[in-house]
Amino acid sequence: MKVGVIGLGLIGGSIALDLQSQGHELYGYDKNPIHCEKAVDFDLVSKILPIIEMTHECDVIVISIPVDIAPMVLKEVLDHINWNVVVVDTGSTKKSICAQIATHKKRSRFVACHPLAGTEFSGPSAAKKDLYQGKKNIICEEDKSDSDAVELALSLFRSIGMTNLFMNPDDHDKHMAYVSHLSHVSAFMLGTTVLDIEKDEKQIFNLASTGFQSTVRLAKSSPETWSTIFSDNSDNIVDALNSYINHLSAFKKAIEDEDKETMKSLIQQSNEIKRVLDGMKYNVVKLS
């Protein structure tokens, strides 16, 4: 199969790596010429092709670019493909891309996807083999895609080790605001708060434990990627942040009052996350 990947960063690059190792022919495109060079050097793809050529050459096209420009590029791709080509995206928000492409005459050749995987690194050098192994892929509005296109998307993500789940775009964006986007805001601002007060970085370095490293890890993530995700999913993330800030303020009140019983009970509620995380480790849910 000939696969074209538009956007050769962490997400697109890692998909390319896995698919290439299965024997597929991989073509790539990135608007950043340095990313194009690196993608070939790192053997993520065998050749760089402009988007229009890619639409004529490939059986599948994977779009892995920031969510604010993805709808525009998706339209351009759909405009040029033949009816046998399948296009998938990998964006972290699904409502706006689905809405913006709703009336396109080739809408049915597109499958809206979100593979839930990543690291705090970015660019082609962050591409990682088996990044998707054991992870989940969300497919939205599968009823608006042709069944052969959905089948191909399911098997593509299954072939790189993922379990597929179906969800509507509204629910997807709301859930992601809580279980992913909020963690990023929380880590970014934790990093800033500590840097702000600890002008002497050697102190942070000396005193920070592995606990701090774990909590702040996501603060290394890309400004470009995350500012567009936050902007695109703003209503849901603002709701999540309001709830988070309210919980923090309530906990702060208990600390101000040195009210250990209230703190204990609030921490016990939070400890419930253990059950969920422990379940996660065993990855017991198989949905498709």
Place this chain on the structure above:
Amino acid sequence: MKVGVIGLGLIGGSIALDLQSQGHELYGYDKNPIHCEKAVDFDLVSKILPIIEMTHECDVIVISIPVDIAPMVLKEVLDHINWNVVVVDTGSTKKSICAQIATHKKRSRFVACHPLAGTEFSGPSAAKKDLYQGKKNIICEEDKSDSDAVELALSLFRSIGMTNLFMNPDDHDKHMAYVSHLSHVSAFMLGTTVLDIEKDEKQIFNLASTGFQSTVRLAKSSPETWSTIFSDNSDNIVDALNSYINHLSAFKKAIEDEDKETMKSLIQQSNEIKRVLDGMKYNVVKLS
């Protein structure tokens, strides 16, 4: 050397394990009889001794109990030891214990310590060999301890793989509020916020990525330990939380305005934490 460990949880238990493997004789005490049983079963200590007997039998006593009761137990221990015995603690706050013990006639036999290590687990079953390897230990008010006592504390923590640093109790508590205690509040409330909205735990389970797991990991930590730390260091943690909430609110404003440029610039500031964390990995600071 005969070492007594009071408090046989994660911290005390892990010290006992490492010291026992060096050939020292380890005695233990915990007010929870089940912890005592387990500590012997897991071979953290060879024998359980009541505190008074321990003060007569041991050369060194390590106090690893919640910070609200540590000063009281420390006084009791100092009351009964001979002048050749050294007592260290491992508490996460240092100001209140140093203040409460300041006028004790055997103050100079005590060395106030805080080994910066831990996991999100607790109790004797959480004790872990080599937990302290490559980590830092903070010693406070070393000028108020006899020099032989400080020497012994330095070599004890060095023998389990730690680098020792000196700091005054006020600075210690202030820095820890930012680089450790705040991470815990942030993780606890992130866990609660997500559990609060996601009534269906299967959704969290299905959608949460490794990023969320990493950010929320500390939310599994012990209510008893952390409510007493927060209470004991309340002023500093409230300052840290005020600053954190202000940063979160400013970031929320940028999201509400869908102001990508402001978000990008705030994320870039936060990305600076990379440099600090990367330095941490190589553990280049050697102070004693």
